[in-house]
Every structure is written in C-alpha cells, then in structure tokens.
Amino acid sequence: MGTTGTPTNLTQGSRTRGGIGESTLRPDGILKVTGEFAYSSDMWHEDMLWGQILRSTVAHAEIVSIDTGEALATPGVYAVMTYDDLPTEVKNYGLEIQDTPVLAHGKVRHHGEPVAIVAADHPETARRAAAKIKVEYRELPVITDEASATAPDAILIHEGRDDHHIGHVPHPNIVHRQPIVRGNVEEAAKKADFVVKGEYTFGMQDQAFLGPESGLAVPAEDGGVDLYIATQWLHSDLRQIAPVLGLPEDKVRMTLSGVGGAFGGREDLSMQIHACLLALRTGKPVKIVYNRFESFFGHVHRHPAKLYYEHGATKDGKLTHLKARIVLDGGAYASASPAVVGNASSLGAGPYVVDDVDIEAIALYTNNPPCGAMRGFGAVQACFAYEAQMDKLADKVGMDRVAFRQLNAMEQGTVMPTGQVVDSPAPVAELLRRVKAMPMPPEQQWLTAGEAADVRQLPGGLSNTTHGEGVVRGVGYAVGIKNVGFSEGFDDYSTAKVRMEVVGGEPVATVHTAMAEVGQGGVTVHAQIARTELGVAQVTIQPADTQVGSAGSTSASRQTYVTGGAVKNSCELVREKVLELGRRKFGTYHPAWATAELLLEGGKVVTDGGEVLADLVDVLGDESVEIEAEWRHRPTEAFDLRTGQGFGHVQYTFAAHRAVVEVDTELGLVKVIELACAQDVGKALNPLSVLGQIQGGTTQGLGIAVMEEIIVDPKTAKVKNPSFTDYLIPTILDTPTIPVDVLELADDHAPYGLRGIGEAPTLSSTPAVLAAIRNATGLELNRTPVRPEHLTGK
Amino acid sequence: MRVNFTVNGRPQEADDVWEGESLLYVLRERLGLPGSKNACEQGECGSCTVRLDGVPVCSCLVAAGQVEGREVVTVEGLAEFAKQRAEHGGCATGSCGTSLDEARRWESKPQDSHTGEGGELSPIQQAFIDAGAVQCGFCTPGLLVAADEMLERNPTPTDADIREALSGNLCRCTGYEKIMDAVRLAAARQSEAV
Numbered sequence: 001m002g003t004t005g006t007p008t009n010l011t012q013g014s015r016t017r018g019g020i021g022e023s024t025l026r027p028d029g030i031l032k033v034t035g036e037f038a039y040s041s042d043m044w045h046e047d048m049l050w051g052q053i054l055r056s057t058v059a060h061a062e063i064v065s066i067d068t069g070e071a072l073a074t075p076g077v078y079a080v081m082t083y084d085d086l087p088t089e090v091k092n093y094g095l096e097i098q099d100t101p102v103l104a105h106g107k108v109r110h111h112g113e114p115v116a117i118v119a120a121d122h123p124e125t126a127r128r129a130a131a132k133i134k135v136e137y138r139e140l141p142v143i144t145d146e147a148s149a150t151a152p153d154a155i156l157i158h159e160g161r162d163d164h165h166i167g168h169v170p171h172p173n174i175v176h177r178q179p180i181v182r183g184n185v186e187e188a189a190k191k192a193d194f195v196v197k198g199e200y201t202f203g204m205q206d207q208a209f210l211g212p213e214s215g216l217a218v219p220a221e222d223g224g225v226d227l228y229i230a231t232q233w234l235h236s237d238l239r240q241i242a243p244v245l246g247l248p249e250d251k252v253r254m255t256l257s258g259v260g261g262a263f264g265g266r267e268d269l270s271m272q273i274h275a276c277l278l279a280l281r282t283g284k285p286v287k288i289v290y291n292r293f294e295s296f297f298g299h300v301h302r303h304p305a306k307l308y309y310e311h312g313a314t315k316d317g318k319l320t321h322l323k324a325r326i327v328l329d330g331g332a333y334a335s336a337s338p339a340v341v342g343n344a345s346s347l348g349a350g351p352y353v354v355d356d357v358d359i360e361a362i363a364l365y366t367n368n369p370p371c372g373a374m375r376g377f378g379a380v381q382a383c384f385a386y387e388a389q390m391d392k393l394a395d396k397v398g399m400d401r402v403a404f405r406q407l408n409a410m411e412q413g414t415v416m417p418t419g420q421v422v423d424s425p426a427p428v429a430e431l432l433r434r435v436k437a438m439p440m441p442p443e444q445q446w447l448t449a450g451e452a453a454d455v456r457q458l459p460g461g462l463s464n465t466t467h468g469e470g471v472v473r474g475v476g477y478a479v480g481i482k483n484v485g486f487s488e489g490f491d492d493y494s495t496a497k498v499r500m501e502v503v504g505g506e507p508v509a510t511v512h513t514a515m516a517e518v519g520q521g522g523v524t525v526h527a528q529i530a531r532t533e534l535g536v537a538q539v540t541i542q543p544a545d546t547q548v549g550s551a552g553s554t555s556a557s558r559q560t561y562v563t564g565g566a567v568k569n570s571c572e573l574v575r576e577k578v579l580e581l582g583r584r585k586f587g588t589y590h591p592a593w594a595t596a597e598l599l600l601e602g603g604k605v606v607t608d609g610g611e612v613l614a615d616l617v618d619v620l621g622d623e624s625v626e627i628e629a630e631w632r633h634r635p636t637e638a639f640d641l642r643t644g645q646g647f648g649h650v651q652y653t654f655a656a657h658r659a660v661v662e663v664d665t666e667l668g669l670v671k672v673i674e675l676a677c678a679q680d681v682g683k684a685l686n687p688l689s690v691l692g693q694i695q696g697g698t699t700q701g702l703g704i705a706v707m708e709e710i711i712v713d714p715k716t717a718k719v720k721n722p723s724f725t726d727y728l729i730p731t732i733l734d735t736p737t738i739p740v741d742v743l744e745l746a747d748d749h750a751p752y753g754l755r756g757i758g759e760a761p762t763l764s765s766t767p768a769v770l771a772a773i774r775n776a777t778g779l780e781l782n783r784t785p786v787r788p789e790h791l792t793g794k
Numbered sequence: 795m796r797v798n799f800t801v802n803g804r805p806q807e808a809d810d811v812w813e814g815e816s817l818l819y820v821l822r823e824r825l826g827l828p829g830s831k832n833a834c835e836q837g838e839c840g841s842c843t844v845r846l847d848g849v850p851v852c853s854c855l856v857a858a859g860q861v862e863g864r865e866v867v868t869v870e871g872l873a874e875f876a877k878q879r880a881e882h883g884g885c886a887t888g889s890c891g892t893s894l895d896e897a898r899r900w901e902s903k904p905q906d907s908h909t910g911e912g913g914e915l916s917p918i919q920q921a922f923i924d925a926g927a928v929q930c931g932f933c934t935p936g937l938l939v940a941a942d943e944m945l946e947r948n949p950t951p952t953d954a955d956i957r958e959a960l961s962g963n964l965c966r967c968t969g970y971e972k973i974m975d976a977v978r979l980a981a982a983r984q985s986e987a988v
Contacts, residue, residue: 025923032931033919033938035829035869042828124814210833210841210932210966260833260932261966292834456954519930519967688926688972695969696929724838724964732970733961 010608012575012599013532020532020752023688026524027541028517039258040230041289043216049078051271051278051288052126054116054133055297056108059717060155060367061137063106063115070132071118076125078282080133082116085281088246093269095236095372097163097175097334102244102273108137109157109332110369111718112297119278119286142367142717146306146327149173149364157332157365165338168641175330175363176338178345180417180644183356188321192312194396200309200385201783203709204329205302205700207374208729209518211260213270213298214289217279224251225276230259232266234514235550244273245280249546252276256544262518263700264373265299267555268335296722300335300372301710303328303363305344307385311354317397319408321356322417324348326382328371330363335372337363342488342639343378346648349417350386351428351481352408357417359644367717369710373555375700376482376762383480384784387767391476391774401771402432402477410481419645422652424755425745427680431656432479434678434741441660441674441737443473459664459671461733470666473673476771479656480763483649484756485558489638492558492650493630495549496526496566497542498574500534500616501624507603507616509534509571512542512628515551515563520758521689522559526567528685533571534578535600536616549630557653557756560685565751566631573627575600582619634749651747655679655760657698657768660736663776668788670706670773672734675699675765678741682755687742694761695738701765703730706773709785799861801825802871803878811858818842818853821868829869829935833964840963843936844868850943852962869935872942876916879946918942921980922973929967937963941977949984951977 013019031037068080083091083105091105092098104115116133120126143149143157150171157173165176189195215229224247231237234254242249259266271288278286290298306327312320326344330337345361361378374380394404409428415421446453446468455464459471486492497512509530517523527539544551551563579598582605587593596607605613639646660673677698684690707728711720721727746753766784774781777791797808797820808824818835821827821844830853831841837855844853845867853866867875918941921927928934937960944951944959951959956977965973 023926025926026928028931029923029928030915032928032934033869033915033922034873035827035935037931038828039831039932041832042822044823044826044828122812124812208966209930210831210839210964211930212832259930260831261930263966289832291832292836292838454952454954456958462958521929692926692929692968692972695971696967697969699969700966723836724834725836729964729966730970731961731964732957732973735970738969738971 010599010601010610013535015601016531016535018528018531018537020528020685022528023686024524024528026521027527028523037258039211039260040228041212041214043228043257043287045216045218045285048216048285048287049119049121049278049282050123050126051275051286052118052130053114053274054130056104056111056113056115058108058137058139059111060140060142061108062140063104063108064136064138066116067134068116071129074125074129074132076121077118077129078284079119079278080116081277081281086244088244090243093240093244093273094334095268095336096338099158100333110367114274117274117278119282143173144366144368144714144717146364149366157367173365175334175365176341177360177362178341178639178644179642180345180348180357180359182417182419185321185323185356185358188356189312191314192320193315194393195310195312196389196392196396197310198385198389198392198782200307200388202305202307202381202384203704203785204304204371204712205374205704205708206296206710206727207263207265207299209261209263209265212290212292212295215257215271215275216285216287217275218285219279219283222251224253225279226253227272227276228255228257229272230257230266232262232516232518232555233553234516234544234546236553237269237272238546240269241273241276245276254546256516259516259518262554263375264377264555267373267553268300270298292724293722296719300370302374303330303340303371303381305381307381309385309389311389311393313393313397315397317399317404317407319352319354322349322354322359324359326361328361328363328381329366329368331366331368331370333370335370337372340378342648343483344382345644346418346639347379347481347483348382350383351410351426351479351654353410353414359417368712369719375697376759377556379480379482380763380766383763384767387478388770388782391771402436405479406432418639418648420647420649424651424747424749425680426652426654427743427745428479428654431654431678431680431743432477434743435656435658435676436477438658438676438739438741444468459662459669460667465667465669466664471662471664472776474661474663474772474774474776476659476768476775478764478767478771479654480760482557482653482760482763484561484651484653485556485633487636487649489636492552492562493632494551494563494566495628495630496563496570497548497626497628498530498567498570499624499626500574500578500620502617502620505617506538507536507620508538508540509536510540510542511567512548513551513563513567514544514546514548515559516544516554518554520554520559520693521686522563524689525560525564525685529564529567530571533568534575535602537603548628557758560754561750561756562633565633568751569631570627570629573629574625577625578619579605581623581625582614585619586614651750651755653755653757653760655764657764659768659772661769661772661776663773663791665777665791668791670786672702672736672769674736675702676739677761678743679757679760680743680745680755681757682747682750683744683753684742685752685754690742690757691740693758694740697758697761698738698765699730699735701762702735702769704785705766705769706785795859797858797862799863800865801827802867802874813859815858816854817856817858817861820858821853827868827870831932831935833932840940841933841936843939843963845939845943850940869938872938873914873916873919876942916942917983918945918980921976921983925972925976925979927968927972927976933963933965937965937973945981945984949981951981
C-alpha cells in the first residue's frame with residue numbers, strides 16, 4: 001500500500017465516473033419518455049405508400065390460382081406482387097436453412113403464410129385491395145404432431161430437402177435430431193432405488209413484443225434501397241434480403257429504427273423484403289406496419305414441446321441416470337429449429353450432476369405456425385420438465401426438494417452430458433440457498449390485515465370471487481441452466497468502431513456498432529465501457545447501421561459479452577494508440593511515459609500511481625484516433641451427431657426461483673404472490689439494467705406458467721387466438737413483487753468476468769410457479785400453461 | 795372529412811380524414827405526433843393512451859370524427875400539461891394552452907438526447923427514467939399518461955391502487971417492478987414538493 005498519500009495501484013477505469021458497475025441511466029431515456037424516440041412504426045416519408053400482405057386462410061394447400069386483377073384496378077393501388085413478380089432466382093430465405101418463400105409458390109404450409117403484397121396510398125386502401133385478391137386453394141391434409149409427421153404415408157412438408165441436416169434425420173419431416181449420449185444408462189439404471197417417469201407438455205408461447213413488425217423502405221437514386229427497420233441483427237437480415245432483391249449488399253443500406261422489444265421474435269425476417277420489393281417496384285417509399293392480429297402470424301413462436309423424462313435416484317438421493325426424449329414442434333419452416341434442438345438436448349439434464357444420460361431432441365416440420373427463437377431457446381422447455389422430475393424424485397426419496405437439488409447440483413468442474421467441463425463458477429446450490437433464505441410474504445393477509453385487507457390481493461382480484469374461502473397457499477422452487485452466445489462452432493463475433501477526439505475542448509469517445517438495441521440497455525453499457533476504458537466523461541453512441549461490421553444478434557444473452565467485449569477491445573486498441581501519441585509528443589518530458597503503467601483517467605494520462613502526465617486534450621490535439629475491430633470469444637465446437645459430445649457452449653448461466661402462490665381451489669384461479677429470484681451475473685455492468693432483465697425475464701416465465709398460449713386447432717392447424725384479447729400476457733395486476741438477489745462470481749473467460757443474463761430468469765420462473773401450484777393443489781399438472789379447468793378437475 | 799380539435803393546448807386541423815380512421819392514426823400519421831403507440835390497435839394494451847377532455851382513453855378506439863371540438867393531451871404534451879397544472883392548479887382538460895406572456899418568453903432549446911438538457915420533463919417522466927422503468931419504451935407513453943392521471947386523482951396511492959390504475963397498460967420488458975418504483979417515486983417527490 002502507498003505511504004505517501006497518493007493512491008497506488010490504480011487500474012484502468014477505477015476512478016472514472018459513469019463507468020462499468022454503476023447504474024447509469026439510459027441514453028435514450030429522455031426521448032422515450034417524451035414520445036420522440038423514433039420506432040420503426042413511426043417512420044414517415046413524403047409521398048410514402050403503405051404496404052399490406054395477403055396471408056393464407058388455410059394451413060396446408062396447393063395454390064390453384066391467384067387473381068390480382070380487381071386489386072390492381074382499385075383506385076389508390078400502386079402495385080400488387082406475387083411469387084411470379086420476384087425479381088431474381090433467389091425466392092427463399094431463412095436463418096440457417098433457406099426454406100421460407102418470400103411469397104408462397106404453388107403451396108402454402110401454414111395458416112397466415114404470405115401469398116401476395118399490395119402497395120397503396122392509404123393503409124385501408126391497401127387492406128381492402130388485398131382482400132380483393134382471389135386465391136383458390138386445394139386443401140391438403142394437415143400435419144400437426146409427431147405421429148402425423150412421421151407416419152409412413154405422411155405428406156412431406158418440404159419435398160426435395162437438400163439442407164445439411166437431411167443426411168442424419170430419421171424422416172424428412174424432422175428438421176434436425178441431436179442425441180446426447182454419455183456413460184451407460186441401462187447399467188446405471190440398475191443402481192436406482194427410485195425411478196420417476198413423466199410426460200410433459202409445453203404450450204406455444206408468443207414473444208408478444210409490443211412494437212409491431214414495421215419499417216420503411218426508401219428507394220434510392222443508385223438503384224438501391226434504404227431500409228429503416230426493427231430487428232435483432234442487421235447483418236443477418238442484410239444477407240437474406242439482398243439476394244432476393246438482386247442487389248449487392250452495399251446497395252441495401254439498413255439503419256436500426258427504434259425497436260419495441262424483441263425476445264427472439266425479430267431474429268427472422270418479417271416485412272423487410274416485402275417493403276423493399278414494393279419500394280423498388282413503385283419507386284416510392286413504402287411503409288409496412290403489422291397490426292397485432294397480423295403480428296401473431298408475422299413472426300415465429302416458442303416451440304411447443306412434448307417431453308418424456310425418466311430419472312433414477314439412489315435411496316440416499318443421488319441421481320443415477322437420465323433418459324429423455326424432447327419433441328419440439330418447429331412448424332412449417334426451419335427458422336432457428338436446429339439450434340433450439342441443440343440447446344434442448346445439451347441442456348436437457350439441467351444443472352445437475354448425472355453421469356449416465358441418453359437424451360434425444362428433435363424438431364418436427366408440421367403445418368403449425370413456424371417456431372424459432374424465443375428467450376430461453378430450447379432450455380426453457382427442458383427446464384419445465386426436469387424441474388418437475390426433481391420434485392417428484394425428491395418426494396420419492398423422502399428428501400426436502402431444495403436439499404435434493406443441492407445434493408445433485410453441478411458446480412465448477414462438473415462434466416456436462418456433452419463431455420464439456422464447466423470451467424467457471426456454477427453456484428447452483430448457493431442460488432437455491434439464497435432464494436430459499438429470502439423472507440416469505442405474510443400468509444393469509446385477508447385475515448391478518450384487518451381493515452387493510454384488499455380484495456385486489458386475492459385470486460380473482462376485483463372480480464370479488466373470494467374473500468379467502470377455498471384459498472390455499474403453495475410454494476415451489478426451481479433452478480435452470482442456459483448457455484450464453486451462439487454455440488456449436490458458430491463464428492460468434494462482433495465488431496466495434498471506437499473513435500477518440502477533442503470536441504468543444506473536451507475529449508470525447510464515439511462508439512459505433514451494429515448492435516440492435518431492443519430495450520435491453522446495450523447502448524447504456526457501451527457508454528459505460530468506453531468511459532471505463534478511455535477515462536472520458538463524454539461518450540457518443542452512434543445509431544446502429546450496416547456501415548459498420550456485424551455485431552451479431554441481440555440474442556442468446558450474448559450482446560454485453562460479445563459486443564460489449566468488442567467495444568472493450570476496440571477501446572483498448574484506441575487507448576494504446578493514444579498513449580503512443582502521448583509518448584511521441586511528451587515522452588521526453590517525463591520518464592514515466594516509458595517506464596510506468598499508464599492509464600486514461602478523468603480526461604488525463606496518469607500513471608498507476610496516480611501521477612498526471614498530460615491532458616488528453618493536449619495529447620490528441622487536432623488528431624482523432626479511430627479503430628474498427630472484430631472481437632471473438634473462445635471458439636466452441638459442434639456436437640457429435642451420434643453422441644452429442646463436444647465443447648459446444650462458451651458460457652453457462654444460472655438462476656433459481658421461489659414462487660409463492662395462492663390458489664382459489666374452487667374456481668381454479670391462481671394469484672402469484674411473489675416470485676423471488678437469485679441469479680449469478682458474473683459482474684453487473686449496470687445493476688439497474690440487470691434487475692430489469694431479471695424481473696422482465698421472470699415475468700415472461702410467469703406468463704407461460706398460468707396464461708400464455710397460442711391455441712392451434714389440431715384439426716385445421718389454424719390459429720384460434722391471434723389477439724391480446726385472447727392471448728393473455730401478464731398485466732401489472734397479474735405480476736407479483738419480484739425480489740432479486742444478485743450474485744457476482746466472475747467468469748475469468750469473459751470481459752470483466754460478466755455472465756450473460758437475459759434468458760436464465762425465464763427458465764426457472766415457469767417450473768417454480770407450477771411447483772407452487774402443485775404444492776397448493778396436490779395435482780400433478782404435467783402441462784403448462786395451467787388453466788382454471790386444469791385445477792378444478794372439470 | 796375535416797376534423798378540428800385541440801392537441802396539447804394548440805388548435806389542430808386534419809384534412810382528408812377517412813371516416814374509419816382512429817384518433818391514434820390521425821395523431822400519428824397526419825399530425826406528426828407518433829408518441830402515442832400502436833401496439834395492438836384494439837384497446838387491449840394501453841400504449842395509445844391519451845387524455846380526451848381529461849379522461850384517459852385508448853386513442854385507437856376513438857374514431858377521429860368523435861374528437862371534433864374536443865381537447866386531447868398526448869405524451870408529447872405531458873410535460874407542458876403537468877407544468878401548467880403545477881403552476882395554475884388543475885388543468886385537467888388540457889385546454890389551458892399558453893398565455894401570450896408565456897409564449898413571448900418561450901424560445902426553442904435544442905435537446906441533448908444523452909443528458910436531456912434543454913428538455914423539461916414532468917415528474918412522472920423523470921421518475922420513469924430515474925427508476926429504470928424504461929426498457930424498449932413502447933409501453934412508456936401510454937403508461938406515463940395513465941400514471942400521471944392517476945397521481946392527479948390520487949396523489950398518495952397504495953401499491954394496489956397503482957396496480958389497479960395501470961392494469962390496462964401492458965409492458966413486456968420490465969416485469970412492472972421498476973414501473974411500480976417509478977410511480978412510487980413520482981408520488982413521493984410530489985408529496986415532498988407540496
């Protein structure tokens with residue numbers, strides 16, 4: 001320690017205000033509360049037209065004919081386009097498998113598939129014109145589940161598949177299959193004193209982001225197009241859009257507009273290509289905005305799943321083996337199904353030590369709505385099943401349910417079923433301990449509160465259906481494991497451009513990335529990183545666009561890790577150049593320029609002992625220092641197609657929940673009283689944003705536990721509830737208090753030791769609520785969401 | 795048709811309005827006020843909440859023709875509306891407008907999106923930022939209008955009051971905890987200021 005009164009052993013950024021670790025406020029906050037923040041549906045252009053999509057009214061049919069005559073003749077209509085009007089040979093798109101038609105060709109494969117597009121001078125004119133397009137369908141039998149998809153005479157959803165999964169799937173109506181096999185399950189099963197088998201059903205959840213799919217395409221004089229859009233990954237969109245338009249990528253200039261939430265639902269394209277096609281055809285700017293009804297058809301959903309689990313345990317409570325089969329319904333197009341299969345299988349054992357496993361996950365092609373990415377991505381469905389299994393097994397063994405989990409909890413050094421050694425903290429038992437130690441909400445408030453008793457806090461709320469009669473409390477616990485980042489050997493990089501210069505007599509850092517800010521607060525964190533690494537107060541965040549290299553997707557809890565890592569890396573490179581500049585200019589005046597560890601702090605160059613060597617303003621002068629660089633986390637590798645072995649995931653992330661519910665057992669109404677969460681975040685770069693992610697993710701898990709489900713008619717494969725009237729998401733009345741206990745155990749492989757956080761809380765929230773309802777009712781409840789009829793037994 | 799009405803204290807005239815257009819559409823697409831949001835356009839989400847003659851309504855469910863001659867306050871006018879209320883007492887209709895004297899003192903100030911300098915926020919807007927109640931922000935305008943109206947009626951709400959008043963406003967990002975914090979914060983600051 002220093003003895004002279006000057007601080008010693010400073011580290012970069014340790015004295016910078018507004019750097020990492022502080023709850024700095026959002027840079028876009030003011031614009032968002034004044035209504036001035038420009039979302040993709042707010043775009044407006046002189047002379048713009050409105051685009052409208054005509055969607056199939058049936059789920060599976062051959063298209064016999066399309067007659068656009070009457071629509072085209074409608075006054076105010078500028079263009080009507082079908083498959084035949086597509087300009088190039090590239091007529092399909094897709095994230096991994098290009099199986100999704102821009103406009104239907106010869107066949108429709110799901111309810112709501114785009115068939116034709118219209119541009120008109122008023123949205124209502126466009127809607128009415130689209131309704132005048134006559135499409136004659138010859139209906140085909142619908143494939144809606146595993147049995148109908150893999151029947152010997154099943155119609156193939158996609159004939160002539162040539163994608164890279166077709167060689168290893170047992171049936172062409174299976175998108176991808178991933179087994180994870182380790183040890184010897186049959187032998188290990190002999191050691192089991194208790195065996196629990198369960199069959200679980202997970203409903204189809206919608207992302208239900210509030211900002212509808214929308215954007216504005218403006219044709220440019222150079223024959224290209226400028227697209228203002230809400231997405232999760234600009235460069236992925238670009239790669240899919242440009243070939244369909246027949247344009248080089250540099251002529252499709254994309255700028256991120258305000259994004260009204262995403263949660264996975266904007267990984268796939270929606271209206272991007274349609275708006276560009278109409279803009280290029282008419283020569284006018286074209287705006288498309290889905291309404292909520294169309295939004296339910298306009299993006300993929302969370303895969304519904306059937307999960308078959310068998311666990312064994314010895315009489316002292318140690319897991320012996322796991323057999324699992326996870327059947328995910330991918331719907332009509334592949335979207336992210338292969339990666340969802342990879343997650344569901346590789347994380348199918350949960351955060352537990354079990355040496356002998358035999359897991360298989362598949363995704364089906366069916367005529368149900370296409371399913372793909374949603375927060376939690378395959379790990380959510382598995383967590384629902386294995387956590388139900390853990391409770392049943394604990395009961396059989398006769399152990400406390402939390403203690404049983406803790407006994408079997410994985411930790412740093414545990415070998416995953418994929419053979420991957422977990423090489424950073426995995427505090428599963430500790431998270432359970434913490435969440436259990438939180439104080440419990442008081443019981444039977446309606447009795448103890450006296451005059452303060454409030455019907456609004458009871459099941460049924462203002463419906464005034466009970467004053468406590470028939471109300472039973474239940475408590476449930478769950479814990480989950482999620483991977484961070486794109487896995488299985490994907491080149492998961494990001495790019496950041498950072499510039500440092502003097503503006504108005506002050507050193508200013510400018511950060512430019514293509515990261516999609518979808519509400520998570522990445523822009524806040526980027527500014528914090530730049531302050532920490534460059535020791536400046538002023539940071540400007542440039543709008544995200546395709547003028548800078550790819551940032552990868554705002555998905556998989558990866559952006560703070562990967563684009564945050566890229567910003568950190570570029571800042572470090574800028575810092576080195578600034579210090580070189582300083583050495584050239586001032587090195588001869590002070591020996592510390594050559595000998596000491598130099599830092600940028602408070603707008604100055606200082607030594608690690610705190611001695612000031614120069615002002616950044618003087619070091620930079622008129623020069624600006626700029627670096628654009630890609631940054632990669634350590635590589636992962638693909639899972640073996642037969643055994644699932646491989647270093648598949650770059651990082652794991654964990655959360656645990658305790659749910660407290662009160663159930664009106666007579667009416668089957670559930671009131672979630674509290675949903676406590678403990679999560680390890682590695683390092684909280686912005687603690688306020690971390691809480692927001694955990695509470696938001698928890699609430700989406702609550703939704704799929706008790707209310708959210710897209711209902712698809714099994715006879716017609718048509719969606720029955722595409723509206724917020726019939727598809728319910730939690731309101732502020734449905735959502736309980738969510739106390740959060742944040743643990744920060746650094747992952748030495750990650751920037752600042754951080755851990756991706758966005759998804760983990762969505763995993764364990766659902767099974768915790770289900771466990772609490774089971775605890776209150778004594779019912780088995782093997783499906784989610786739980787509806788009143790499941791509780792009243794009628 | 796032509797519709798004449800007052801928005802945020804200023805008379806507005808919208809021409810060529812088709813009879814089926816909603817107030818929301820006219821605000822967003824004809825008057826350049828896209829702050830009121832279009833999350834569901836069917837009266838379920840509250841993102842388009844405005845005050846119509848002082849009453850919070852879903853502007854997507856109000857036919858444009860119904861607002862002829864009436865007063866509308868949107869999120870864009872919320873700061874000024876709250877200021878008028880604080881200075882002159884209840885101006886719940888939004889019809890107070892700007893006095894000639896005040897208008898003469900008004901000058902345009904550029905707003906810095908990072909620091910908010912130059913802009914003036916209502917207490918509820920500031921509380922949403924300070925409490926971390928804004929993520930994607932799409933629900934924010936409707937929630938602000940609804941929460942501001944509740945605090946006008948009920949300056950010291952219980953948690954149950956807040957939840958009841960905001961139950962018509964969906965948020966998908968926050969889990970509502972920080973929204974609760976923001977409204978509690980605005981109420982506390984308001985009662986301290988009195």
